[in-house]
Amino acid sequence: MDPVVALRELGGVGTLQEVLGLTTRSQLAGALADGRLHKPRHNRYCLADLEGTMRAVARTGGTASHLSAAQEFGWKLKHDPLRPCVTLPRSARKPRGPYELHWADLSERELRRNVTSRTRTVIDCARTYDFDVALCVADSAMREGIIDRDDLLVAAARSPRTGRAKALRVAAEASHLRANPFETCLYVIAASVPGIDVVPQGHVPGVGFVDLLERRLGIVMEAESLEHHWTKAGLQRDVDRYTRAARLGLVVLRFTWTEVMFRPDDVRAAIEDVVRWRTVQAVGRHGLAA
Template sequence: MATGRIHKPRHNRYCLADAEATMLAVARTGGTASHLSAAQEFGWKLKHDPVKPCITLPRSARKPAGSYELHWGDLSDRERRRNVTSRTRTVIDCARTYEFDVALSVADSALREGIVDRDDLLIAAARSPRTGRNKALRVAQSASHRRANPFETCLYVIATTVAGLRVVPQGVVPGVGYVDLLDRWLGIVIEAESFEHHWTKAGLQRDVDRYTRAARLGLVVLRFTWAEVMFAPDEVAEAIADVVRWRTVQAVGRHGLAA
């Protein structure tokens, strides 16, 4: 403390001077990192980082001074000792608190880590407080380790809002391979495209070959960028809906001729 390497933010609380914002907030408030801040501590991928440190305080605690996203609830001895809520609880807390795409990104990332599974989430959601329980159940039921990142998760959420579309993540198309989202009935492939896998000459050629093979199978391929999915979801949904409408007309026409 004399050399400034350790701070004492409150009575009986000490932290390193270079502690990150979340742990510093935990030390100052006497609470536990939770919600999006807990997800960050676990290294999960999020749709967006928390604007403020997310802290859960014991029910009897007073509101501390400072700029935090505060929650109150029962904390286990283990959570208080480790200064972070459990993995399963973190997913359920996020599901009960945030919008569906934000919460599902957390849940998908938790499943990809492999420490908790979908059954854990379903049981915890069913046992969660009545307020927000339906939201928690929806997230638990929809969670999947097969979506690779929040980009794909958010694209999936947009796709679920389009009437008549039934997509599965990481669907397999013979001769093409895995695709991000696939509606087998309508023959629609939806891809979340990023520069990470497509900026090289080899990557470009691989994509051209994949999508040519898809077209030869009669599939329609829709490709969306990260910026479109994150900042223009309504436009993405509208584009998908237009294709769904035309593919539905074509499917009905084919069956009508066959009859």
């Protein structure tokens, strides 16, 4: 797989091990050499030119924020920002240039470090962007382990009224259990289907942990990446795993990154069809015990 495509599927940033799960060392070296990928620090590869972002911050006199701040922290995103995201003091004038601009009161620490705090970054994204984009940021922050859901809930409750409801929703649903933006976006699509309750990393006896589990109706949803499935051993592991799931009476829905990111309506329609069928069949009576 092309390294740029690989990094995009990984959420725009990845370790050497993650990248080599999808591409080769020679392809990675070529992408670094021609500037399509960047290595801002040890064992970190990304699509974004973070040095360019910080130069934009310096030119505006502002602070990296929103998706640009998330990139600076090394968080995985649904997509990179189209323009550098910069927050300026409320009294600052609008600078010229291709920036995504915001105005807010910033702490001395944020001004000194030229990047908004982790908690503010999550809440800013939650108040500004669509739910799936914002939840990818929040999930990445949770996986890092420095802030937790309580931090986000308190910050969301204290945030400005405009966008507060969006921030509270993101804070309430943020989870470290979803491994990457691929799984987060699949969760957002599935959670929008009426009549089901999906949980990330649900455990199925005899099968193991699955990306999403609807326990009552016995539906498993998997975000399938080539990272774990492109070898003969990986294929056999999949066959064994999903055969065990079928023997338990479970329906397994498998979705690719392209489907989830670019054809969400198709993914939602597929889930709705299976939910409708399983409900009619009353399979929930024979589902997994809670």
